[in-house]
Amino acid sequence: MQELQGSSRFDRRAVKVDEAARLVLGAAMPGRRESVPLGQAAGRRLAEQASASCDWPPFARSGLDGYAVRSADTAQATPQSPAVLRVVGAVAAGELARAAVVPGTAMRIMTGGAVPEGADAVVMLEQTADTLENGQPVVRVKRAAGPGQNIAQPGEEFRRGSPLFEAGTLLRPGHLALLATFGYADVAVYARPRVAVLATGAELLPVAAPLAPGTIRDSNSVMVAAMAEQSGAAALPLGRLADDRDAVTDALEAALAQADIVVTTGGVSVGDYDIMAAIMRGWAPDRLAEASVNSSLAEDRLLFNKVAMRPGSPTSAAVVKGKLVIALSGNPGACFVGFEWFVRPAILRMQGAAIETALPEAVTAVLDAAYEKGSPHERFVRTRLYVEQGVLHADPLAFGKSSMMASIPDADGLIRIPSGSSGLPAGSLVEVLLLQG
Numbered sequence: 001m002q003e004l005q006g007s008s009r010f011d012r013r014a015v016k017v018d019e020a021a022r023l024v025l026g027a028a029m030p031g032r033r034e035s036v037p038l039g040q041a042a043g044r045r046l047a048e049q050a051s052a053s054c055d056w057p058p059f060a061r062s063g064l065d066g067y068a069v070r071s072a073d074t075a076q077a078t079p080q081s082p083a084v085l086r087v088v089g090a091v092a093a094g095e096l097a098r099a100a101v102v103p104g105t106a107m108r109i110m111t112g113g114a115v116p117e118g119a120d121a122v123v124m125l126e127q128t129a130d131t132l133e134n135g136q137p138v139v140r141v142k143r144a145a146g147p148g149q150n151i152a153q154p155g156e157e158f159r160r161g162s163p164l165f166e167a168g169t170l171l172r173p174g175h176l177a178l179l180a181t182f183g184y185a186d187v188a189v190y191a192r193p194r195v196a197v198l199a200t201g202a203e204l205l206p207v208a209a210p211l212a213p214g215t216i217r218d219s220n221s222v223m224v225a226a227m228a229e230q231s232g233a234a235a236l237p238l239g240r241l242a243d244d245r246d247a248v249t250d251a252l253e254a255a256l257a258q259a260d261i262v263v264t265t266g267g268v269s270v271g272d273y274d275i276m277a278a279i280m281r282g283w284a285p286d287r288l289a290e291a292s293v294n295s296s297l298a299e300d301r302l303l304f305n306k307v308a309m310r311p312g313s314p315t316s317a318a319v320v321k322g323k324l325v326i327a328l329s330g331n332p333g334a335c336f337v338g339f340e341w342f343v344r345p346a347i348l349r350m351q352g353a354a355i356e357t358a359l360p361e362a363v364t365a366v367l368d369a370a371y372e373k374g375s376p377h378e379r380f381v382r383t384r385l386y387v388e389q390g391v392l393h394a395d396p397l398a399f400g401k402s403s404m405m406a407s408i409p410d411a412d413g414l415i416r417i418p419s420g421s422s423g424l425p426a427g428s429l430v431e432v433l434l435l436q437g
């Protein structure tokens, strides 16, 4: 048996969850960059500002299938007395007109076609009639066209050189459309942070193993790895380790050599085999009080080893060799909440997200059922969210204990129950942290 000497295992100062998250974010700097083909850039984050490489639209463009005209020529047009204009040609999208539109003439034009010189309006086909006069094609325009009508002016949407998206922007399909428009065949994005995942606990079996008495299958590894991937990271699942301090220390060394963030689960409380707590304490515990959001990655230090939150109070974090080590609690519920507060924000920050957007997003909802339990620490209660008559409701889920998993897959959010309270009555307005879909 490995003894953790002395009473220091109980000597832990709880930091508030927001402060703990900021300590982690202060140590998680935007990281490596790489260039990827545009078609692979969805879900990645821009590493540098993108800007418009030309005016958009780049030329005066017809918004309809119709006739390009001089609006002045149609000023008196009515259905009874249409303007009669000689048709001097046609222009399809992708073509350039071979003639200008001079007074008394019109040019047939298709949607997306470049408006010919001289024309300042497009009349839709439905408002025109084609005929022949003296063997020449003419078009009758039955209504006055306003100047600029149905024409997208060059630069009306974007000016050449104007900023499109800032570094850190999460690229969604619409962003890709604009990047394509402006010729970004390759895009500079932040590299996916590499997140090593290591589960500690002698009781843990691989997923494929049959259960033996006293053992359970490792469910945290796969959950944490999936959450990391969902946040834009590349997960490196490193498997399970028994509660052996030397073996875990060696595994951490190896993980630090290949990852940007090392996430462990289990072994952070006060038990005899909670070796992660001892290992974390070993990282310059005397610096704990000095740790601040401005600390650099230069020196190894413990960021915190207790958080004023339930679940997840023993969650710990340290900076080691310039990398973040986040030791999540083994209880699956605590592991899940600890990831949302510390690991996901760190992953987002390393991909250039601003600190405020890296933190969990909060909304306000009406609490459907009373939450009776008071707590010296803030609580995060798994909840379903739904909208009724335009109002967001939080319906707390059963089986929400830290050790329980049943409600994790159903949770849309985490209700934030303030500390020190004796709970909250039904109907209270509560803050809810949104979870990823």
Ligand SMILES: Nc1nc2c(c(=O)[nH]1)N[C@H]1C(S)=C(S)[C@@H](COP(=O)(O)OP(=O)(O)OC[C@H]3O[C@@H](n4cnc5c(N)ncnc54)[C@H](O)[C@@H]3O)O[C@H]1N2
Pocket (backbone or CB within 6 Å): 199, 200, 201, 203, 204, 216, 217, 218, 219, 220, 221, 265, 266, 267, 268, 269, 270, 271, 274, 311, 312, 313, 314, 328, 329, 330, 331, 332, 334, 402, 403
């Ligand atoms: N005397 C005290 N005991 C406990 C305290 C305390 O303050 N005083 N804190 C409790 C709280 S709160 C939590 S949370 C847990 C934290 O436990 P650890 O982080 O040390 O985790 P373990 O002891 O290794 O395991 C706890 C629990 O979770 C199961 N587990 C662990 N790893 C996995 C995994 N990969 N997949 C699924 N389940 C896992 C493990 O079997 C245990 O049942 O401590 C309380 N105790």
Ligand code: MOO
Pocket (backbone or CB within 6 Å): 309, 310, 311, 312, 313, 314, 329, 331, 334, 402, 403
């Ligand atoms: O703080 Mo422990 O995480 O659930 O019960």
Ligand SMILES: [Mg+2]
Pocket (backbone or CB within 6 Å): 266, 267, 268, 269, 270, 271, 274, 330
């Ligand atoms: Mg334990």
